Amino acid sequence: MDRNDIVLRVEDIHKSFGDKEVLRGISFEVRRGETKVFIGPSGTGKSTLLRCINQLTIPDRGSVWLDGEEVTNSGARINYFRQKIGMVFQNYYLFDHLTAFKNVELALLRVRGMSKAEACEKALTELRQVGLEDWADHYPAELSGGQAQRVSIARALAMDPDVILFDEPTSALDPELTREVLEVMKRLAQQGMTMLVVTHEMGFARSVATEILFMENGVVAEQGTPDRLMHDPRFTRMKNFIGQFDSYWGD
Amino acid sequence: MDQAVFIFDILLPALMQGLVITLQLIVFSAPFGLALGIGVATGRQYGGPILSRACKTFVLLIKGTPLLLLLFILYFGLPSIGITLSAFTASVIGFILCNGAYNSEYIRGALISVKDGQMIAAQALGMTRAQAIRNVIMPQALRRAIPGLSNEFIYLIKYSSLAYMITVVELSGAGKNVATKYFIYTETFMVVGIVYLVLVTITTVAVNILEKRVAVPGMSRTSAAQL
Numbered sequence A: 001m002d003r004n005d006i007v008l009r010v011e012d013i014h015k016s017f018g019d020k021e022v023l024r025g026i027s028f029e030v031r032r033g034e035t036k037v038f039i040g041p042s043g044t045g046k047s048t049l050l051r052c053i054n055q056l057t058i059p060d061r062g063s064v065w066l067d068g069e070e071v072t073n074s075g076a077r078i079n080y081f082r083q084k085i086g087m088v089f090q091n092y093y094l095f096d097h098l099t100a101f102k103n104v105e106l107a108l109l110r111v112r113g114m115s116k117a118e119a120c121e122k123a124l125t126e127l128r129q130v131g132l133e134d135w136a137d138h139y140p141a142e143l144s145g146g147q148a149q150r151v152s153i154a155r156a157l158a159m160d161p162d163v164i165l166f167d168e169p170t171s172a173l174d175p176e177l178t179r180e181v182l183e184v185m186k187r188l189a190q191q192g193m194t195m196l197v198v199t200h201e202m203g204f205a206r207s208v209a210t211e212i213l214f215m216e217n218g219v220v221a222e223q224g225t226p227d228r229l230m231h232d233p234r235f236t237r238m239k240n241f242i243g244q245f246d247s248y249w250g251d
Numbered sequence B: 001m002d003q004a005v006f007i008f009d010i011l012l013p014a015l016m017q018g019l020v021i022t023l024q025l026i027v028f029s030a031p032f033g034l035a036l037g038i039g040v041a042t043g044r045q046y047g048g049p050i051l052s053r054a055c056k057t058f059v060l061l062i063k064g065t066p067l068l069l070l071l072f073i074l075y076f077g078l079p080s081i082g083i084t085l086s087a088f089t090a091s092v093i094g095f096i097l098c099n100g101a102y103n104s105e106y107i108r109g110a111l112i113s114v115k116d117g118q119m120i121a122a123q124a125l126g127m128t129r130a131q132a133i134r135n136v137i138m139p140q141a142l143r144r145a146i147p148g149l150s151n152e153f154i155y156l157i158k159y160s161s162l163a164y165m166i167t168v169v170e171l172s173g174a175g176k177n178v179a180t181k182y183f184i185y186t187e188t189f190m191v192v193g194i195v196y197l198v199l200v201t202i203t204t205v206a207v208n209i210l211e212k213r214v215a216v217p218g219m220s221r222t223s224a225a226q227l
Helices: A046-053 A075-084 A101-111 A116-129 A145-155 A175-190 A204-209 A226-231 A237-242 A244-249 B003-047 B049-064 B067-081 B087-113 B115-126 B129-166 B171-182 B184-212 B221-226
Strands: A006-017 A020-031 A034-039 A060-066 A084-086 A163-167 A194-198 A212-217 A219-224
Touching: A006 A034, A006 A116, A006 A194, A006 A219, A006 B115, A020 A046, A020 A060, A020 A194, A020 A219, A034 A046, A034 A204, A034 A237, A034 B087, A046 A163, A046 A194, A046 B115, A075 A084, A084 A145, A101 A145, A116 A145, A116 A219, A145 A175, A175 A194, A194 A204, A212 A237, A219 A237, A226 A237, A237 B115, A237 B184, B003 B049, B003 B087, B003 B129, B003 B171, B003 B184, B049 B087, B067 B087, B067 B129, B067 B171, B087 B129, B129 B171, B129 B184, B171 B184
Parallel strands: A034 A194, A034 A212, A084 A163, A163 A194
Antiparallel strands: A006 A020, A006 A060, A212 A219
């Protein structure tokens, strides 16, 4: 695999809601297999940025490119790109009326047009990947938050995406459930999945991120490898934001 | 005349013929009424401005005028513009329009109650809006609409008697014919009432069974009661 292969390119994304300009020109590139972690104060547009990437929110300006093809202004082809750009939400958004298994299977049948047998096998494989094959027949209401989030990761994985967007995947979970979800994400990163992660989990950012982007007021204020952001004296804002940095980083 | 002879030899055979017509009216109306309700609710909630407005106007017209008036127009009025319907067909069309309009309101309420995240998650997987509505939103909405829809179905059983006003001899009409012929009103209409009561009871039991069968943990009445 070519590690320099750029899979996702985001150029100069702007987005306003009413008078408030939430994103004020964000650009970055993601290479295949990279994990980029976005941190920063609440309300600085991190989630909006992720939603602009798969066009759940339409940016006012700027463009998004996946494997050299433009995602923005792609018309009906957006549904193809959305298969290739998986998304995991803070509140899981599992389909409430379907079992864990059917949650994973649905888009395989309806969007990718797989046969029943093919989709079934694929769905079970993905549930196994997140350690939930025994819970396949349970409904979302019967799952813990951590299990529900792992099902939603399996659902995203099933589409064989080029990149997965994680929008605060552990913010609704207690520390123990957070750990089980982060374990799954860490394993995905090690397996070479390309991931964009909005999170407040600094331990995860430190150990998994290829690069951390610190966002504030709609722009990327600081950006670099975890080590560089920590040790380069020119970077101060993120260190201030994190505050209890040393307890996470150790020294 | 012996009362038992009247009821069993005269009244009930006549009512059974009427009941068959009533059941036919319901069986031909209800499925299309449900389909129309789903269509109108979807159009109103997810359609463009024109479709949405059209659906809203349709519901307003049906809700705002008596069903009897609609039946009169369909049966007595339409021939003047060259459309002649049998009394039975006119009744069925009228019932479908009425049933559909009211159903659409129950379904629309249920559509609104489905959380936004469901649509967002479906679209994030690459589903079109139509696919998301069909596979994710509507199955949830219909489950929640069952109590309202069953109510409307029960209304249909009862307002099917309006077909008699445009000459369809259904259950009530059959009763009326017997009553006026033999001058026995109270007993006749009480028996007619009992037949309706049986129909409605069967419906209620059937709906309860249906509701249990399609119940999903976390979405059903029972689990809400356990909270």
